[in-house]
Amino acid sequence: MFLAILIIAFICLLLLEVPIAFAVGIATLLAAISLGDTDVLQNIASDMANSVSSFTLLAIPFFILAGDLMGAGGLARRLINFASALVGRIPGGLSLVNTLTCMLFGSISGSAAAAVSSIGNTLIPEMNKKNYGKDFNVAVTTAGSITGLLIPPSNSMIVYAVVASGVSISSLFLAGIVPGLLLGFVLMVTCLIICKKKGYGQDTAGQTVAFVPAFFSALPSLLLVVIVLGGIFAGWFTATEASAIAVVWSLLLACVFYREIPLRELPAVIARSARTTGVVLFLVAASSAMSQLLTAEQVPQLVSATLLSLSDNPIVILLIINIALLLVGTFMDITPAILIFTPIFLPVAIDLGMDPIHFGILLIANLSIGLCTPPVGTCLFVGCSVGKAKIAEVSRAMLPFYIAMILVLVAITYIPSISLWLPSLFE
Template identity: 40%
Template sequence: MSGILLLLCFGILLLLKVPLGVSFVISSALYLLLNGLPITCVAQRMVNSISYSFPLLAVPLFIFLGSLMNTTQLTRRIFDAAKLFVGSVRGGLAYVNVLASLIFSGISGAALADVGGLGNIEMKAMRDEGYSDEASVGITLASGTIGPIFPPSIPLIIYAAVAEVSGVRLLIAGVIPGILIAAFLCVLIAFFAKRKNYPVHISTSSSREKWKTIKETLPILILPPFLVGSLLMGWFGPTEIGAVACVYTILISRFVYRELSLQKFWLAVKEAIRSTALIMFTVASASIFAWCLTVAQVPQNLTSLMLSVSQNPIVLLLFTNLLLLAIGTFMESISAILVITPLVTPMLVRAGVDPVHIGIVIVLNLMIGLLTPPVGMSLYMGSIVTGIPFERITKYIVPWLLPLLLSLLVVTFIPQLSLWLPSLIFGK
């Protein structure tokens, strides 16, 4: 069984709507059987891929952290604090939306956690303030893409594990691109605020009430800069940061804000276990599929083919962007990372592209894919949260794809935006 047949078998299973992890296992098992290789390799590779990967331990921790945030009122406190800084200008709540997403991304590390948790609060507040559904939904979903780029980030950690690169360098590499995305979104908000006459948030809070809000939210507001600062200073790795953040969030939710009951705690645990089991099975099954691809020399052949067409890294990155944007329209982001990383990374590395830069490009592409139909998981989440039909939400997001695509082009073709900070801290 050749590599082409392996990919064909995998594609047929996906078209039959077989779950991704199961598709990985079945196609890999068939490849092993038809080539006379021991079927026990399936279990061995799957177990080893998650048993000996220390960075992957961060994934369930950040999933649990996002669940904790969503089952308590911490996300609302973050939003209320952000309103104090930029809420009084025209379109203020739109800026607050982006700022709060940037803050919350340093805690949840996942776009869907941003949309399902903080996004629900943001969209309701903007609607109550007089914003149209087009503005409130579009801005919220677009700002949710910052989460997986700005550290910590579950997709970046998974890419690091698959590509075997430093998870810490990769997370730090996402700092400047994450801020860049937020800046581009704010530029478009400023344009629409004048053109469409966005509302001005009139605060009725006194100075004493504002100061009280700041003091109350300070315990949770210091967590994101602490997480990022710990990475920059080298105090903790991704896994340690996940553990520290979980313990800290539990303590302040229970003893400072007194909002974490035993019932809410177990609800967060069950949600985290369910999500972790699904992701880890998919990661494990992808490892045997990637190994079969390597045995069949698919990455090597693809690399040789693409390098015969062009050895210019700019051309290859442009091709990769087009491929990823297309894949992102129908495949969920983590699944796409597991499938695409073993295929495109060797080709780009051989052309001279840094694997850390490749990780940022891949994840940013796939986060934009969360906003494109037919899959568009963020679009479906927005539809569930707001009750607005999926088709209307798809129209609302179109203008906000412009700053995201512009960010993608800038990050892709100016690699130092991703590589400068890790190089400054850790050297070349």
């Protein structure tokens, strides 16, 4: 009964357009009341407070601030020039520049929505001028943005590591590199096929810039990834300490080296990061309370037993999990989905002999696709807003990219070495 109340209340609140954090919290409260919990408010408040009292989670606000500093500090323009120097000469090159820049920016900022906004504001109008299809331009930016959730540093990986206790953040970061690069490569191939078929961008005149100045202009920003990941993998500092170093480096670039952010505008950037952090951590707190309730009522064990009773074939079970997560991703943001469904599906994956690191990459790759799908896809909505396009039309233009993303998801699911090869080298 409590599970029915939880699900029905959550869906009804979503249909009423209640913010997802409040929908999760209210549904959890109603379900707990149905169980006869006399101290329900105290217990839920305690679960929410304890869930965000984590040293590891401190990395999230720091990476958010570093991303905002980079976004306001002229990073996008320099990365676009660098990407143009690399692939701008290829027919359809602006779509490749778009995807490659999203990969670079997303890996540095750790935010898919920020990648859509920052890159889209510059490249979508430019692609429109070059007579690329308007809906295609938004679709390219939207699809490319999610690569940054797999290429570290990634806030989603940090959230997963907190929920799946015992999983190393540095190993997760390593595991995401090859899948992220693979996804970016497949998306770029998809762009080339569409551009060739529809005749987009066959005239590449004026799309390239000189490589050497573009490289040196972007180098300080690219060094952020080297410093953060190199320091973590070398054991010089933890992921949380690395996030603080990322803020210092971003601040130096934005205010001293690039001089794109005057000191008088710095408080506004910090305030914007604080608001984003508040939203994310409230999502973490509410989702953790729901996760605690589900765990206490042994829902993960019930789901595990049910799935394993359907089949003992790992291929079939993983297919069912992927389909379920794809459906979840269409109406739930990635952070609460990771917090709620990791405790449910991770035990099943472990029973199948799956490495928790491999499952984490599968989970993040799967739920990232939901950011590009209606009705709740954050990146899709941001892209349509930036590109002034209709969601229905962009969703049709997204179809080839959905196919490409699902093909990569299948590869990640059934070829563990894609995710586990790099971590195995550093063991």
